[in-house]
Amino acid sequence: MTENILQISSLEKHYPARSGKDVPVLRELDLSLSPGDFVALRGPSGCGKTTLLLCAGALLRPTAGSVLIDASNPYALSAAARSAFRAAHVGFVFQNFHLVPYLSVLDNIMLCGLAAAPQPTLPTRAIDMLDKLGLSHRLHHRPAELSTGEQQRVALVRALAGGANLILADEPTGNLDAANSRILLDTLANFASEGGAVLMVTHEPSASDRAFTRLDMRDGCLHSC
Amino acid sequence: MTVCQLVTRELAYRKWNFLLAILAVAMAATTYLLTSALLKSTDLTTAALVSRKVLDTERAMLRLEDEMRKSMKGLGFNIYIFPENQDLGEVYDKGFASKTMPETYVEKLANSSIITVNHLLPALTQKLTWPEQKRSIILIGIRGEVPLAHRNPLEPLIDPVASGQIVLGCELHQGPGFKPGDKLSLMGREFTIAKCHPERGSKDDITAWVNLSDAQQLLGKQGLINEIQALECNCVTIDRLAEVRKDLLAILPGTRVIEIGSQALARAEARLHAGATATQELASVKAQRSELRVQRETLAALLLPLIALMGLLAVIVLTLLNVRERLAEIGVFLALGIHSTTLLAVFLIKAVVSGVLGGVLGAALALLGIAVCRERLFDGHAIAALLDPSELAWLLVSMPVFAASAAWVPSFWASRRDPAEVLRHD
Ligand SMILES: Nc1ncnc2c1ncn2[C@@H]1O[C@H](COP(=O)(O)OP(=O)(O)O)[C@@H](O)[C@H]1O
Numbered sequence: 056m057t058e059n060i061l062q063i064s065s066l067e068k069h070y071p072a073r074s075g076k077d078v079p080v081l082r083e084l085d086l087s088l089s090p091g092d093f094v095a096l097r098g099p100s101g102c103g104k105t106t107l108l109l110c111a112g113a114l115l116r117p118t119a120g121s122v123l124i125d126a127s128n129p130y131a132l133s134a135a136a137r138s139a140f141r142a143a144h145v146g147f148v149f150q151n152f153h154l155v156p157y158l159s160v161l162d163n164i165m166l167c168g169l170a171a172a173p174q175p176t177l178p179t180r181a182i183d184m185l186d187k188l189g190l191s192h193r194l195h196h197r198p199a200e201l202s203t204g205e206q207q208r209v210a211l212v213r214a215l216a217g218g219a220n221l222i223l224a225d226e227p228t229g230n231l232d233a234a235n236s237r238i239l240l241d242t243l244a245n246f247a248s249e250g251g252a253v254l255m256v257t258h259e260p261s262a263s264d265r266a267f268t269r270l271d272m273r274d275g276c277l278h279s280c
Numbered sequence: 281m282t283v284c285q286l287v288t289r290e291l292a293y294r295k296w297n298f299l300l301a302i303l304a305v306a307m308a309a310t311t312y313l314l315t316s317a318l319l320k321s322t323d324l325t326t327a328a329l330v331s332r333k334v335l336d337t338e339r340a341m342l343r344l345e346d347e348m349r350k351s352m353k354g355l356g357f358n359i360y361i362f363p364e365n366q367d368l369g370e371v372y373d374k375g376f377a378s379k380t381m382p383e384t385y386v387e388k389l390a391n392s393s394i395i396t397v398n399h400l401l402p403a404l405t406q407k408l409t410w411p412e413q414k415r416s417i418i419l420i421g422i423r424g425e426v427p428l429a430h431r432n433p434l435e436p437l438i439d440p441v442a443s444g445q446i447v448l449g450c451e452l453h454q455g456p457g458f459k460p461g462d463k464l465s466l467m468g469r470e471f472t473i474a475k476c477h478p479e480r481g482s483k484d485d486i487t488a489w490v491n492l493s494d495a496q497q498l499l500g501k502q503g504l505i506n507e508i509q510a511l512e513c514n515c516v517t518i519d520r521l522a523e524v525r526k527d528l529l530a531i532l533p534g535t536r537v538i539e540i541g542s543q544a545l546a547r548a549e550a551r552l553h554a555g556a557t558a559t560q561e562l563a564s565v566k567a568q569r570s571e572l573r574v575q576r577e578t579l580a581a582l583l584l585p586l587i588a589l590m591g592l593l594a595v596i597v598l599t600l601l602n603v604r605e606r607l608a609e610i611g612v613f614l615a616l617g618i619h620s621t622t623l624l625a626v627f628l629i630k631a632v633v634s635g636v637l638g639g640v641l642g643a644a645l646a647l648l649g650i651a652v653c654r655e656r657l658f659d660g661h662a663i664a665a666l667l668d669p670s671e672l673a674w675l676l677v678s679m680p681v682f683a684a685s686a687a688w689v690p691s692f693w694a695s696r697r698d699p700a701e702v703l704r705h706d
């Protein structure tokens with residue numbers, strides 16, 4: 056049996072409401088991702104997709120249930136250890152890219168080095184990936200000097216270069232045109248094919264079609280379709 | 281990528297925030313240094329003024345003392361000896377003593393081995409009303425000089441008045457028209473006028489001199505006198521009155537000794553007066569300077585905390601603005617696995633850098649300020665005297681600490697943001 060990269064069981068997440076009563080967002084949610092999985096997650100706005108990504112990415116402690124990443128429970132770790140764990144195991148891609156405006160393309164990617172133990176292969180891997188994504192001439196440019204598509208590709212390289220085998224993407228194509236969306240989705244599909252796992256929140260049919268599996272979120276639970 | 285690289289890139293990117301933080305720190309540092317220099321300059325000027333004044337006074341006193349010594353060399357001086365328990369105030373007021381002492385005192389002095397005193401003149405003086413002429417006069421009974429036993433007989437200084445004779449001051453003979461050789465009656469006793477003095481413009485003009493024994497009889501004070509004049513006294517030390525007093529009191533314990541006005545005495549008084557004036561001036565200089573010092577200290581006590589507070593607030597606000605602008609960035613850093621302690625370090629290193637640069641800039645501005653206003657504000661003192669290197673070093677060390685403390689709360693707040701909270705608002 057291959058080991059799951061992400062194993063979520065009976066996940067509950069409640070937010071405190073102003074009335075004082077907790078509002079449940081995620082209910083008895085189960086999800087597992089193995090190497091090679093590329094899952095598209097769909098659902099109406101406000102149904103809890105981002106909440107699920109944050110819980111899965113060791114950023115948001117669940118109310119109940121368990122989250123295992125590479126067979127470890129990140130929420131059992133101290134804050135510092137969880138940071139280091141996140142750096143080594145999880146990569147995030149955001150709709151708004153969230154590149155650091157004052158760092159060059161290369162430095163935005165090298166930022167991972169501040170988190171984890173020094174990774175001597177990081178620069179070569181990063182340059183290699185940037186080259187594959189057609190950014191080799193942009194290494195020393197600031198994010199503001201790049202197109203949105205280029206910016207999202209840089210964010211993607213940043214998520215991948217740290218050596219994570221779980222990528223969590225929150226509407227990564229939301230701001231991209233068709234051509235750039237295709238490049239991004241191809242890269243994610245390649246990453247999964249090479250043994251990684253991808254959980255991608257998306258609204259766009261073209262994006263969910265590119266994923267290997269599609270799940271719908273309703274009433275805090277997942278339904279395959 | 282290191283923390284320092286991250287900090288320098290961010291500093292270069294958000295220049296204005298950084299420059300303002302440097303300026304805030306520099307302002308605090310400059311104010312501190314200038315205030316401290318101002319206080320130091322006040323102290324230096326005070327010390328210089330006081331020491332110059334002290335020196336001036338010493339010099340003036342030495343000059344006066346020297347002059348006095350020269351002027352008194354070989355110059356005898358005169359003293360009065362009054363009876364025991366005589367109130368000197370009364371003597372100064374009335375011109376003669378009301379108390380008496382035995383005439384034998386003068387013999388006692390004459391037979392002693394005293395060397396400070398040369399001529400001894402006993403007298404009995406009293407102011408009274410001349411019943412026959414119905415006017416007030418000063419009656420002085422004199423005996424002429426009493427020779428000192430251990431000396432060669434000296435030339436007498438004042439002619440003695442023979443018994444039964446009288447010498448009159450100008451007022452006393454001019455009015456009634458007395459002439460030498462005339463006879464007159466004083467308190468029922470007849471005297472022959474021996475001499476009529478011309479006008480002297482002093483109380484001598486209402487004085488009548490008779491023989492001591494005649495005066496004693498007239499006043500009913502047989503064998504008594506109320507003063508001894510010691511003329512042409514000689515002393516070796518500058519404090520001559522004390523010297524002669526010491527000699528006299530050893531022989532006539534309890535008597536009162538005063539000096540009769542003379543040029544030398546006036547000089548001695550001038551010296552004392554000069555000393556007193558100088559002391560007073562010194563005290564007033566000191567008082568003025570200490571008042572200035574207090575004024576400037578008060579200013580410093582008001583200004584320094586105010587400026588420090590403003591600098592502190594400025595750094596806090598600038599840090600807060602900076603971290604608020606960087607919340608999304610902070611969320612990404614945390615999501616990427618960068619620990620919050622590393623983030624805190626990033627913010628604090630930034631504050632420390634602005635503290636270091638602000639301290640250097642502040643010191644430079646203070647130096648410039650002192651150089652420019654040296655004459656006007658700092659009494660022309662040298663920069664080296666106004667700014668202590670150890671103080672500068674202390675400032676350069678404390679400014680980064682100051683900036684880091686100001687940045688601490690906003691930095692801590694920012695580094696503890698929940699990344700989920702920040703990233704959800706996508
Ligand atoms: N910190 C919070 N406190 C209270 N409610 C929250 C909080 N964060 C999210 N929610 C609520 O949880 C629900 C799910 O949010 P989210 O996961 O962002 O949805 P989605 O990403 O699917 O649009 C929404 O109704 C949202 O209002």
Ligand SMILES: [Mg+2]
Pocket residue numbers: 104105106225
């Ligand atoms: Mg969302």
